[in-house]
Amino acid sequence: LQSSRICHTENNENSIKTALCCVTYNENEYIEEFVRYYKNLGIDHIFIYDCNEDNELYEKLYRYLLVEYISIIKWKYVNQIEETLAAYQECYENRLEEYDWCCFFNAYEYLNLYKDSNINEYLNRKMFNNANVILVNNYIIDEKNKYVNKYMRKENRFFKSIVRSG
Numbered sequence: 001l002q003s004s005r006i007c008h009t010e011n012n013e014n015s016i017k018t019a020l021c022c023v024t025y026n027e028n029e030y031i032e033e034f035v036r037y038y039k040n041l042g043i044d045h046i047f048i049y050d051c052n053e054d055n056e057l058y059e060k061l062y063r064y065l066l067v068e069y070i071s072i073i074k075w076k077y078v079n080q081i082e083e084t085l086a087a088y089q090e091c092y093e094n095r096l097e098e099y100d101w102c103c104f105f106n107a108y109e110y111l112n113l114y115k116d117s118n119i120n121e122y123l124n125r126k127m128f129n130n131a132n133v134i135l136v137n138n139y140i141i142d143e144k145n146k147y148v149n150k151y152m153r154k155e156n157r158f159f160k161s162i163v164r165s166g
Contacts, residue, residue: 016100016101016119016120016123016124017044017098017099017100017101018042018043018044018099018100018101018102018103018119018120018123019043019044019045019046019047019095019096019099019101019102019103019165020038020043020045020046020047020102020103020104020105021046021047021049021087021088021091021092021095021102021103021104021105022034022046022047022048022049022104022105022106022107023048023049023051023075023083023084023087023088023106023107024048024049024050024051024052024057024107025051025052025077025080026052027107027108028052028056028057028060030107030108031048031057031060031061031107032060032061034107034108034110035061035064035069035070037110038103038111039064039069041111041113041118041119042118042119042120043103043119044099045068045069045070045071045099046064046069046070046071047070047071047073047091047095048061048070048071048072048073048107049073049075049087049090049091050072050073050074050075051075051076051077051083057072058072071095073087073090075087084106088104091104092163092165096165097165099165100123100164100165101119101123101162101163101164101165102162102163102165103119103160103161103162104160104161104162104163105160106160109138109160111136111160123162131164132163132164133161133162133163133164134161134162134163135159135160135161136159136160136161136162137159138159138160
């Protein structure tokens with residue numbers, strides 16, 4: 001995924017519109033927690049590519065659909081990597097026109113901003129003024145907030161992307 005244009009935003013954290021794109025498969029159990037987390041973080045809209053064969057996701061997230069905070073796109077699951085990349089590409093090319101940035105995360109991944117109180121504050125950092133992509137290290141933690149990823153080292157090569165769109 002590449003952005004060929006740069007969107008210029010004002011230095012007002014309310015001026016940034018941020019979306020999140022994720023692909024779900026068997027994440028119905030905790031999808032509502034995921035949506036609430038990112039709503040509280042300041043994400044403006046979540047595009048959920050639903051690979052489940054049932055409609056349980058619609059039932060669990062009905063109230064978010066009513067206020068148009070999320071969009072659920074039925075997506076055929078064939079191969080996890082190929083389908084995830086295809087869904088991300090579809091989202092990037094067809095759904096992000098009104099958004100400045102889009103986070104591409106799995107439905108079980110949570111962004112920890114550490115110093116910033118919301119996503120807009122984070123994206124308004126001067127270091128991102130000319131950035132088209134922000135790569136975020138992907139670490140696995142347990143329920144006690146202890147890192148359990150055996151690859152957690154300085155040379156960690158597992159990243160998630162926040163991509164400039166619009």
